[in-house]
Amino acid sequence: DDLSQVAGELTSDRLLGGLLSPNFTRRSCLSRYQSISYRKSSRHEPSSYLISRLREYERLHKRCGPYAESYKKSIKEMVSGRIDSSSACRYVVWVAKCGLGNRMLSITSAFLYALLTNRVLLIYEEADMANVFCEPFPDTTWLLPKDFPFNYRLSRFKQKYAKSFGNTLKNNNNKISVSTEQLPSHLYLYLSHDYSHHDKLFFCDQDQIVLRNIPWLIIKSDVYFLPSLFLMPSFEEELSKLFPDKETVFHHLGRYLFHPSNQVWTLITSYYKKYLAEAEERIGIQIRIFDKKTSPFQQVMDQILTCTFKEKLLPQVDMGKSIVAPSGKGKSKAVLLTSLIPSYYEKLKDMYLKHPTLNGEVINVYQPSHEEKQRSTNNVHNQKALAEINLLSMMDVLVTSAWSTFGYVAQGLAGKKPLILYKIEDKKIPNPVCGRAVSLEPCFHSPPIYDCKAKREVDTATIVPYLRHCEDIHWGIKLF
Numbered sequence: 001d002d003l004s005q006v007a008g009e010l011t012s013d014r015l016l017g018g019l020l021s022p023n024f025t026r027r028s029c030l031s032r033y034q035s036i037s038y039r040k041s042s043r044h045e046p047s048s049y050l051i052s053r054l055r056e057y058e059r060l061h062k063r064c065g066p067y068a069e070s071y072k073k074s075i076k077e078m079v080s081g082r083i084d085s086s087s088a089c090r091y092v093v094w095v096a097k098c099g100l101g102n103r104m105l106s107i108t109s110a111f112l113y114a115l116l117t118n119r120v121l122l123i124y125e126e127a128d129m130a131n132v133f134c135e136p137f138p139d140t141t142w143l144l145p146k147d148f149p150f151n152y153r154l155s156r157f158k159q160k161y162a163k164s165f166g167n168t169l170k171n172n173n174n175k176i177s178v179s180t181e182q183l184p185s186h187l188y189l190y191l192s193h194d195y196s197h198h199d200k201l202f203f204c205d206q207d208q209i210v211l212r213n214i215p216w217l218i219i220k221s222d223v224y225f226l227p228s229l230f231l232m233p234s235f236e237e238e239l240s241k242l243f244p245d246k247e248t249v250f251h252h253l254g255r256y257l258f259h260p261s262n263q264v265w266t267l268i269t270s271y272y273k274k275y276l277a278e279a280e281e282r283i284g285i286q287i288r289i290f291d292k293k294t295s296p297f298q299q300v301m302d303q304i305l306t307c308t309f310k311e312k313l314l315p316q317v318d319m320g321k322s323i324v325a326p327s328g329k330g331k332s333k334a335v336l337l338t339s340l341i342p343s344y345y346e347k348l349k350d351m352y353l354k355h356p357t358l359n360g361e362v363i364n365v366y367q368p369s370h371e372e373k374q375r376s377t378n379n380v381h382n383q384k385a386l387a388e389i390n391l392l393s394m395m396d397v398l399v400t401s402a403w404s405t406f407g408y409v410a411q412g413l414a415g416k417k418p419l420i421l422y423k424i425e426d427k428k429i430p431n432p433v434c435g436r437a438v439s440l441e442p443c444f445h446s447p448p449i450y451d452c453k454a455k456r457e458v459d460t461a462t463i464v465p466y467l468r469h470c471e472d473i474h475w476g477i478k479l480f
């Protein structure tokens with residue numbers, strides 16, 4: 001059967017319509033070509049132009065990546081501060097911040113930026129990210145080598161860092177240097193949710209002209225800043241060729257970049273086979289509570305039930321009756337509930353264990369882990385998070401929590417528009433309680449609102465026909 005197939009033919013399906021390179025040994029990363037056996041094949045084809053640009057990128061990464069001659073040369077130049085303008089390799093170094101969902105979204109944004117500007121993306125990996133993902137590019141690595149000259153500065157780099165792009169502009173009359181001969185060999189860019197007006201000038205074409213000639217850009221980011229690249233005239237033509245269908249950007253790039261390591265893949269496949277494989281229908285429910293005080297247990301529970309009953313995902317139960325023996329007659333549905341805490345799972349599981357459903361369906365509820373708290377600097381915690389994001393992405397239907405990048409990644413990998421449980425404000429259940437997402441795309445929570453040409457604030461959701469405000473955060477923007 002499909003699930004036990006380890007070394008199947010590398011059909012177009014297995015390569016996700018040409019998105020993946022066939023040039024990997026399969027054992028090194030089982031998930032890369034096996035995911036298709038668990039996640040339904042996508043209805044969305046990548047454009048042939050995207051495919052050819054990815055293959056081109058892979059060649060560039062191999063030529064310029066760590067340990068290659070041109071990499072060594074570029075490092076030497078960076079240390080000496082003397083840039084040889086003939087050197088062909090330029091880089092984006094990505095530095096982490098926040099949880100895994102945020103990380104995956106900002107890595108994807110940095111990758112698209114690298115693709116658009118012919119740079120090589122390198123990941124500054126700390127111990128908490130070890131063995132979470134496979135290498136995405138063949139015959140090379142995307143991990144920044146440990147002997148990178150400014151390694152010690154990378155994790156400490158904050159918004160206030162005086163030598164960042166934003167602060168240099170702020171303190172230097174909006175200029176990076178007095179002349180092009182004096183361009184720095186490397187520059188820090190702060191693109192996280194609490195960035196300043198000057199940091200955001202990154203999204204202006206005129207500033208990109210300066211950045212173009214700086215070999216090393218070091219980006220610290222925790223947001224999906226990718227939608228704002230779609231507002232820059234200089235990238236417009238290329239982006240329309242890469243992505244004729246704008247709502248599939250993360251769907252394609254996410255499935256291209258993020259393959260769970262063999263360790264995480266074992267967690268995923270063993271859980272799936274044990275609990276989920278047999279069901280006739282699988283429903284993923286992702287519950288993310290940002291603040292227990294404003295989102296009390298009972299209100300959230302009511303919201304989950306109201307939404308899933310109304311949308312006919314789950315059946316109501318007869319509270320007056322108790323189950324004597326399992327009926328086993330109706331359709332069987334598995335519910336995969338993910339959350340940091342166990343109480344929602346316990347309540348839902350008990351309800352279906354103790355009472356018969358009104359329509360005879362048999363509902364089994366599962367929760368893989370309850371880690372209690374976000375601990376993003378813990379390696380095993382991050383591995384479990386990726387396992388659960390992937391399990392969610394294998395479900396037939398998704399219900400996600402508003403505001404959560406964890407849910408966005410699951411929906412994007414799945415290629416499914418989820419039902420979003422809208423945010424509970426001031427302990428009040430929203431009306432409607434949930435609604436269908438307008439597109440597969442994640443929401444950019446902190447978009448710039450500056451019109452670079454007019455030099456004034458604008459509503460960036462009204463400029464192009466494929467960007468709008470998000471359903472769950474009204475000031476955010478998303479592609480659709």
Ligand code: GDP
Binds near residue numbers: 100102374384406
């Ligand atoms: P967001 O904060 O919801 O946008 O998502 P992030 O992924 O950026 O950060 C939340 C982090 O908390 C995750 O990366 C996990 O480490 C942890 N977390 C949150 N919800 C869950 C869950 O349902 N299961 C697991 N295993 N971890 C979770």
